[in-house]
Amino acid sequence: MSNNEKFYKSEVDFLRDYNPDDFEKLSLTTDILIFSVSSDTQRNYRKLPKKHFSVLLVKRGTYPFKNKWCLPGGFVGIKENLEEAARRILLNETNIDNVYLEQLYTFGQVDRDPRMRIVSTSYMALVDQKKLKGNLSENAAWFDITITEKGSNMKVALKSDQEKMEFVVEKKLKDESSFNYSYIVVENERLAFDHPLVISTGIDRLRNKIEYTDVVFNMMPEYFTLGELQLVYETILGERLLAPAFRRVIKDKVEKTDMIKKGGGHRPSVLYKYKSDH
Amino acid sequence: MSNNEKFYKSEVDFLRDYNPDDFEKLSLTTDILIFSVSSDTQRNYRKLPKKHFSVLLVKRGTYPFKNKWCLPGGFVGIKENLEEAARRILLNETNIDNVYLEQLYTFGQVDRDPRMRIVSTSYMALVDQKKLKGNLSENAAWFDITITEKGSNMKVALKSDQEKMEFVVEKKLKDESSFNYSYIVVENERLAFDHPLVISTGIDRLRNKIEYTDVVFNMMPEYFTLGELQLVYETILGERLLAPAFRRVIKDKVEKTDMIKKGGGHRPSVLYKYKSDH
């Protein structure tokens, strides 16, 4: 009997059917990374309001990580699907529903929670911030994100009306032959758990997906100008784009309306809406 | 006190710190989707051996799903990281190590295991099949994959030396504005659990990643001809590629050696190897 045969006859099937002490049950949570793009209040009547890429954080009231900020999250019920749990928590904490949500990654480092073993499946939500306004709890706040990359390090500065904080993660290739990497937290004072990793992973995912999908329209109001849309792309990608090229690429995804946005100290702009059938 | 304030003061923090009955612990497993590309034994001295995209499955010896096939997998230890668990199981069941491995997706449907609530984080491994040969257990077998897509349905035919089976899944968009979709199993006789979903998700991921990363080289031997490499791409993508275009795109990723592969009834071919620094 070979070593492998022995294994298959015992361990695989064994593990499927039994639950020995080594494999005791663990807790599963879900954390929701809610991204949106917010606008500055307009200072100069000529200029377009500056846009900020932002994330919703919640201040913890109890230990561990008391007074630190974290992503909204909670335990997955024993009879609850993962995405259902994420939507329940999202609805409870932000009062919104029917939002774009996708599974991001499952974080399972043994020591990621100081209390006990907790594995967390994170979800990424993309919202139009106006749908939430006025409903935020005292403990929740939007933080504008500013990303600075130097070498393999990424510094993420977070700024709300009240607070400023930042963390630094290092992007580390796990495999030289692919874009398979993970992040390591280099600096972090104010964020709870391994949430810097979740945020970094989400930024990465969004920056990728914005290039080949239409997810960005989940962060837009129903009607928008192409200038505003371009600003959102620029804000998320962290780079300037050339308007003619942007318009060429985006033109099949949007539909002109007969509405026009006036009021800026410049030529008025046609309002567009998302065209899903193309 | 607003509804939201009430919520934040209670539920978020409550859930973090307590473990009420509704949120009892659950079992976490990992399933490993092992892909490789195998070659037919050569029948015509002129023709290149045909290549097959294949997956490693294990036959279950016990209930539930007795005598059905499944992906190798097992429970995650309470003090074991997710990827560590995947590597442990991979090593035990296939006797290989140092293999390309990436987290694929976490499947958590409440009813995915008939015994109890089990959430599974799947990993995808890419291997060169020659490294495994001779070590396979009786219960394990490579299945060649043939994919037929019609409309939103994908039929996956699996064929080993001994057995043939197939399943059909439907690709369903979850969000009209993105490529965020999930699969639904339409037909499945012989595969255990929700493993048709895992396989479909993995095929998708691999087909995507092969276009913008170098993952494919994890499935290649150290030295290979460009014709063989092209065949692997064609096998995984399920479409023919034009040789001049393929060579143009691939040329920066490979390095010519001074070795030559002779023996076919045709012009000999230069052997290349992967060049990671480009």
Added chain:
DNA sequence: CTAATAGTGTCTATTAGACAGTATGTT
């Protein structure tokens, strides 16, 4: 010689980048 793959050259079509130039609002 033949069948089969190896490998190159080149034309064309498509897409991306760059920039100039015109248009039209508000103050």
Added chain:
DNA sequence: AACATACTGTCTAATAGACACTATTAG
């Protein structure tokens, strides 16, 4: 008038697709 954005046209560069053509082996 001045500024700021809206919007278009066009040149160029880079990339992808198609196909013809040459090279070289085993049998």
